Amino acid sequence: MSTWPISYDDVLAAERRIRPYMTATPLRSYAELDDALGMHVLVKHENHAPTNAFKVRNGLSVVTAMTEADRRLGVVGATMGNYGQGLAWAGRALGVTVTICVPHGVNPDKLAAMRGLGARIVTEGSDYDDAIAVMDRLVHDEGLYPAHGVNHPAVPAGAGTIMLEILEQAKATNELLDAMVIVIGGGSQAVGAMTVLRHRGRECPVFGVQAQGAATIHDAWHDREPRIGPTPTTFAEGMATRQTYELTFDALCEGLAGFVLVSDAELAGAMRLLWQTTHNIAEPAGAGGIAALGKLGDRLRGKSVGVIISGANVDTTTLRQVLNHEM
Amino acid sequence: MSTWPISYDDVLAAERRIRPYMTATPLRSYAELDDALGMHVLVKHENHAPTNAFKVRNGLSVVTAMTEADRRLGVVGATMGNYGQGLAWAGRALGVTVTICVPHGVNPDKLAAMRGLGARIVTEGSDYDDAIAVMDRLVHDEGLYPAHGVNHPAVPAGAGTIMLEILEQAKATNELLDAMVIVIGGGSQAVGAMTVLRHRGRECPVFGVQAQGAATIHDAWHDREPRIGPTPTTFAEGMATRQTYELTFDALCEGLAGFVLVSDAELAGAMRLLWQTTHNIAEPAGAGGIAALGKLGDRLRGKSVGVIISGANVDTTTLRQVLNHEM
Numbered sequence: 001m002s003t004w005p006i007s008y009d010d011v012l013a014a015e016r017r018i019r020p021y022m023t024a025t026p027l028r029s030y031a032e033l034d035d036a037l038g039m040h041v042l043v044k045h046e047n048h049a050p051t052n053a054f055k056v057r058n059g060l061s062v063v064t065a066m067t068e069a070d071r072r073l074g075v076v077g078a079t080m081g082n083y084g085q086g087l088a089w090a091g092r093a094l095g096v097t098v099t100i101c102v103p104h105g106v107n108p109d110k111l112a113a114m115r116g117l118g119a120r121i122v123t124e125g126s127d128y129d130d131a132i133a134v135m136d137r138l139v140h141d142e143g144l145y146p147a148h149g150v151n152h153p154a155v156p157a158g159a160g161t162i163m164l165e166i167l168e169q170a171k172a173t174n175e176l177l178d179a180m181v182i183v184i185g186g187g188s189q190a191v192g193a194m195t196v197l198r199h200r201g202r203e204c205p206v207f208g209v210q211a212q213g214a215a216t217i218h219d220a221w222h223d224r225e226p227r228i229g230p231t232p233t234t235f236a237e238g239m240a241t242r243q244t245y246e247l248t249f250d251a252l253c254e255g256l257a258g259f260v261l262v263s264d265a266e267l268a269g270a271m272r273l274l275w276q277t278t279h280n281i282a283e284p285a286g287a288g289g290i291a292a293l294g295k296l297g298d299r300l301r302g303k304s305v306g307v308i309i310s311g312a313n314v315d316t317t318t319l320r321q322v323l324n325h326e327m
Numbered sequence: 328m329s330t331w332p333i334s335y336d337d338v339l340a341a342e343r344r345i346r347p348y349m350t351a352t353p354l355r356s357y358a359e360l361d362d363a364l365g366m367h368v369l370v371k372h373e374n375h376a377p378t379n380a381f382k383v384r385n386g387l388s389v390v391t392a393m394t395e396a397d398r399r400l401g402v403v404g405a406t407m408g409n410y411g412q413g414l415a416w417a418g419r420a421l422g423v424t425v426t427i428c429v430p431h432g433v434n435p436d437k438l439a440a441m442r443g444l445g446a447r448i449v450t451e452g453s454d455y456d457d458a459i460a461v462m463d464r465l466v467h468d469e470g471l472y473p474a475h476g477v478n479h480p481a482v483p484a485g486a487g488t489i490m491l492e493i494l495e496q497a498k499a500t501n502e503l504l505d506a507m508v509i510v511i512g513g514g515s516q517a518v519g520a521m522t523v524l525r526h527r528g529r530e531c532p533v534f535g536v537q538a539q540g541a542a543t544i545h546d547a548w549h550d551r552e553p554r555i556g557p558t559p560t561t562f563a564e565g566m567a568t569r570q571t572y573e574l575t576f577d578a579l580c581e582g583l584a585g586f587v588l589v590s591d592a593e594l595a596g597a598m599r600l601l602w603q604t605t606h607n608i609a610e611p612a613g614a615g616g617i618a619a620l621g622k623l624g625d626r627l628r629g630k631s632v633g634v635i636i637s638g639a640n641v642d643t644t645t646l647r648q649v650l651n652h653e654m
Contacts, residue, residue: 023350028377031443048375050355052606109606116358116604275646277443279379279436279639281608312606316650319602323647 004254005247006153008199011160011192017064018057018161021093025049025162027169027306032277037293040304042175044166046311047280051085051113053238053311054162055149058188059086061158062147063094071096076144078102078131080237081110082311083149088117099144101134103127107237109315127231128241150186150245160192166306167200177204178303181296183288183310184208184217184259185239187248194255205257209292211285212261214240221252221259235264235318235327238285238311258299262291268327270294274309275323283314331581332574333480335526338487338519344391345384345488348420352376352489354496354633359604364620367631369502371493373638374607378412378440380565380638381489382476385515386413388485389474390421398423403471405429405458407564408437409638410476415444426471428461430454434564436642454558455568477513477572487519493633494527504531505630508623510615510637511535511544511586512566514575521582532584536619538612539588541567548579548586562591562645562654565612565638585626589618595654597621601636602650610641 026045034040046054063075074097077087084100091098100114103125114121124134132148139146149155163180170177180197182190190208197204210218214236216229226249232240262270267284270291274282282290289307293300314322321327353372361367373381390402401424404414411427418425427441430452441448451461459475466473476482490507497504507524509517517535524531537545541563543556553576559567589597594611597618601609609617616634620627641649648654 023353026350026375026377031445032439035443045375048353048372050353109603112359113606116362118358272643276436276643277439279440279608279641281606314606316599316603320647320650323643323650 004195005191005251006157006195008195010153010157011164011195014061014154014157015161015164018060018158021060022050022056024165027166030278036273036277038297038301039293041293042170042177042304042306043278044162044306044308045280046162047282047286047309051082051089052313053082053086054159054189054308055082055086056089057158057161058083058149058155059090061154062087062152063090063096065154066145070145074099074144075147076101076135076138077147077149078128078135079149080128080240081107082238082313084114084119085110085117087147088114088119091119092117099138101131101138103131107313107315110313129243150188151247153247156188156191156195156248159188160195162189162308163193163196167196176304177306179300180204180206180306181289181292182206182208182308183239183285184210184252185241185285186245187217187252189308189310190256191248191251194251206255207292207296208252208256208259209288210261211236211239211267212263214242215261216242217244217252218259218261220244220249221256224253236267236284236288238283239288260292260295262288262295264327266291266294268322271322280309281312281314281319282309283311286311331522332518332578333484333522335522337480337484338491338522341388341481341484342488342491345387345485348387349377349383351492354493357605363600363604365624365628366620368620369497369504369631369633370605371489371633371635372607373489374609374613374636378409378416379640380409380413381486381516381635382409382413383416384485384488385410385476385482386417388481389479390414390417390423392481393472397472401426401471402474403428403462403465404474404476405455405462406476407455407567408434409565409640411441411446412437412444414474415441415446418446419444426465428458428465430458434640434642437640456570477515478574480574483515483518483522483575486515487522489516489635490520490523494523503631504633506627507531507533507633508616508619509533509535509635510566510612511537511579512568512612513572514544514579516635516637517583518575518578521578533582534619534623535579535583535586536615537588538563538566538594539590541569542588543569544571544579545586545588547571547576548583551580563594563611563615565610566615587619587622589615589622591654593618593621595649598649607636608639608641608646609636610638613638
C-alpha cells in the first residue's frame with residue numbers, strides 16, 4: 001500500500017490529549033486462565049476504563065482534537081453503544097454537546113448510559129452502517145461536527161494508546177510479548193496497535209478476530225478486496241459491522257499476521273472462562289480475543305500473548321443467558 | 328477511649344509501601360445510580376484492584392512491613408477469601424511464602440485464585456474465627472509470621488489508603504464528600520478511613536454496615552460491649568465475622584456516626600442495581616454500601632456520599648442466582 005493511515009506521532013499526540021482525562025488501564029495475568037489456554041495471557045483491562053470500554057479513548061481523542069469553533073457546533077457520532085458512551089463521556093468532560101445516532105434494537109444498557117451522560121439520541125435504521133448514514137445527514141442538516149467512529153484519523157490514534165500502555169507495562173514487569181490478538185469491529189484498535197509496534201520495530205504479530213455472524217472485513221481481508229456485506233447476525237454488537245472502512249482496510253491487509261472467526265457460542269464460552277478465572281465481565285465483543293486464543297492454539301501455544309478486553313457493557317439479559325449456559 | 332489504634336502517619340507509610348505494587352483505583356459517579364438512590368454517589372472501585380478486592384492493600388501493607396528475617400520464615404493468614412488472595416498476591420510480588428487458613432465451604436473461586444497465586448491452603452473449621460485459631464496454631468507449630476487480617480496494625484493502615492485516594496480524587500474533580508458508608512467485616516476499612524478523616528479535620532460522618540446474618544459488631548457497637556456472637560448466616564462471606572476485634576472495636580465505637588444492617592435480599596438487590604447502572608460486579612459484601620444507602624436515605628438524601636465497592640469476587644453460582652432474581 002502507499003501510505004499507512006496514521007503515524008506514531010499521531011498516537012503519541014492522542015495520548016498527551018487524553019491522559020488528563022483517564023489513567024492507564026491495568027495489564028494483568030492469571031495463572032488459572034493461562035492453564036486453561038496453554039499460553040501466558042497478558043490481559044489488558046479496557047473493561048476498567050471510564051464507560052467500561054476502550055472506546056472512551058476514541059471519543060476523547062476526537063473531542064480533544066476539535067477546534068474551539070467546532071466544539072461550539074457540537075459533535076455527532078454513530079454507534080452500537082460503546083463509542084457513543086465514549087463520545088458522550090468525552091463531551092461531558094469537555095463541555096461539548098453530543099448527538100448520537102443509533103439503529104433500532106441497540107443494547108438498552110448502553111442507551112441508558114449514553115442518556116445518563118447527557119447525550120441526545122437519534123434512533124433510526126437497523127444496523128451500524130445505517131446509523132452512519134443518519135450521522136452524515138445530521139452533519140449536512142444541522143452543521144454538527146462529524147466524529148466517524150472508524151474513519152476519523154483521531155480514532156485509531158486514540159485506540160493506539162492502548163498499545164503504548166501495554167508495551168510500557170510489559171516492560172515494567174519484565175513480561176515478554178510474543179503476539180497480540182485484537183478484535184476487529186472497524187479496525188481502529190488493530191491499526192492503532194500496529195502503528196505503535198511497527199514504529200518500535202517490535203517483532204510481534206497481530207492477529208485479527210471477527211464474529212462468524214459479522215465477517216465482512218475478515219472475508220475481504222482474505223480476498224484483499226474491500227466490500228459491503230450482509231447485515232450482521234452476531235450477538236456481539238461491539239463487533240457487528242458489515243463493511244470495510246476506508247481508513248483502516250489497507251492497513252489491516254498489510255499488517256495483520258492472520259485473521260480468525262469465532263462463533264457466538266465460542267464468545268459466550270470465552271465470557272464464562274474470563275469470569276471464572278479472573279472475575280472480570282467482558283461483553284461478547286470484549287471476549288473475542290480470548291475466544292480466538294482457542295483457535296490460534298497451534299501458533300501461540302506456550303507463548304506470551306496480549307489480549308484486550310475491550311469492554312464490559314453486556315446487557316443484563318445477555319449476561320444472564322451466558323452465565324446460565326443458554327448461549 | 329484512650330488511644331486511637333493507628334496514626335495518620337501509619338496510613339501514609341502504608342501508602343508509600345504499597346504504591347510501587349498498585350495504582351490508585353478509580354472514583355467515579357453514575358447519573359443512573361444517583362437517580363435510583365436520590366443522592367450523588369461517589370463509587371470507589373476497589374473491584375478494579377489487583378485480586379479484584381481492597382484486601383490486596385492489607386496484604387501488601389503487612390508483607391511490605393515485615394523484616395527480611397520474617398519474610399524468610401513465611402507468612403500465615405486466615406481468610407474467607409479476599410484477604411487470602413491479597414496476601415498471596417503480595418507474597419508472590421515480594422517472594423514470600425504464603426500459607427492461608429480457610430474454613431470449609433469457602434467460595435470456590437476465591438480458593439482457586441489463592442492456589443493460582445501459589446499459596447499453600449489449610450482447610451479446617453467452619454467459619455472465619457475457626458480459621459484464625461488454625462492460623463495461631465501454625466504460628467506456634469511452624470514459626471510462621473502471623474498476619475492477622477484485622478488485628479495486625481498494618482491492616483487498617485493499608486485499608487486507610489483507600490480514603491487517602493478518595494480525598495485526593497474528590498478534590499481533583501471538585502466533588503463534595505458529605506458522608507462515607509463503609510462495610511464492617513473486621514473494621515479495617517472504617518478505622519483506616521476514620522484515621523484519615525480525623526487527621527484532616529474533615530466533617531464527614533462515617534456510617535457502618537453489617538449483614539443481618541452477621542451482626543455481632545453492629546450489636547456490640549450499639550451496646551458498647553465487645554463480644555463473640557453466633558456463626559454467621561449471610562451469603563456475604565466478605566463480611567461474615569462473628570466477633571469484635573481488639574484493634575478496631577473501640578475506634579468503631581468512638582468514630583462511627585451510625586451503623587445499619589442489611590438483609591441478604593437487600594445485598595442481592597444492590598448487586599443488581601450496581602450492575603444495571605454501572606456495569607460493575609460487586610460480591611455481596613462489596614454491595615453492602617449501596618444496600619445501606621437505601622436504609623440511610625432520610626439522613627443522606629441529596630448529599631454527596633462515598634461508597635467503597637470492596638470486591639468483585641462473588642462465585643459464579645451466586646452471581647447467576649442474583650441475576651436470575653433467585654436471591
